[in-house]
Amino acid sequence: MDNQSPIAGDNTALFNPLFSYLRLFKAIPSADVEVIKRELGYRNVAEGEYLLKEGTVATNLFFICDGVVRIVTQNEQGRELTHYFLKENQLVTILDSFNRAVPANESILAACPTQVIVLPKRSLLVLYERFPYLKELIEKLTQQTLLYKIQIRNAYLGEDAMTRYQQFLIRQPEIALRVSLQSIASYLGITQQSLSRIRRNS
Template sequence: MDTEPHTERQDATRFVPLFTYLRLFKNIPSADVDVIQQELSYRSLAEGDYLLKEGSIATNLFFICDGVVRIVTQNEQGRELTHYFLKENQLVTILDSFNRGVPARESIRAACPTQVIVLPKRSLLLLYDRFPYLKELIDKLTQQTLLYKIQIRNAYLGEDAMTRYQQFLIRQPEIALRVSLQSIASYLGITQQSLSRIRRNSF
């Protein structure tokens, strides 16, 4: 099961960013919002906190209100590898685990202080029955996020370390300013010492 630090329900205004985002793609009546938000919770995380640990089953979908999360695995040497960063106004879960109910092969961790809205799977399934348009919308947005992750990651393939870092600054500057050098090095597939050297010599 997902770990749940600092979960809060009481302040409905905290859910506004989610509905503001969803309404960019679909008009959601206020009466529907009133029902949907009853199933949501709000979670605050410190840097390094887990939203989901590898080996657990993803039972929640998360909407990032503020901050950055990273999708990580560990290699055979126990070194953490960062595969993706995701930021505000993006949905995140480990999709295969969430959809099929199997243990996740990746973890989700906060890369800096982060606030998310929690959409439990069990609640979503009930809401999908009541509001069929919601499933279509959520599915579309999760697929959109998946494509975004793949496109960004593919942009770095085949490049040397210096070029990967320069492309990272160009493509994801808002992430570069907010996460640790260790996380960036992990994402770029280099050591933190190599990244420090590249930063001194870059541009």
């Protein structure tokens, strides 16, 4: 389900959140929007469903309209580790895989019911030729997301489990309310039992 066909007809209104977001950073002519929309897809993703599986090549960039996604890996014991959460108005892919067409070393999956706009790489390359400003804009925003992910993760380094959980509630409260305890525990690097104990004692 990694590939997604463009949506035709009145349903193109589903793509408006992407353009509302992009226009915060650059004016985009309506005529360009209509051309770009024809190359996009849309997906409703159930909790736990993959947008990209580790070991496959990332051929799509996703814009999150509603919901939360997780970027995860598996450790040597086969236990799932959540590295990042991303939410509305963020672009997500596994950038190295997307740029170099190599197998991804991480997976992307929905942490709750999620709606995403799909920007296929093959379509983006064609659009970049026609609208050079779009390439500059998309690359700028993907780099911003990358920096955001790193800054958030660095905030938890060196803290004990209780402090990590308290910082999570402060820094990412909108995510804490929407994803499972299992996902939060995986993100904070603790067991679900430990997280339940911390929640009782906090």
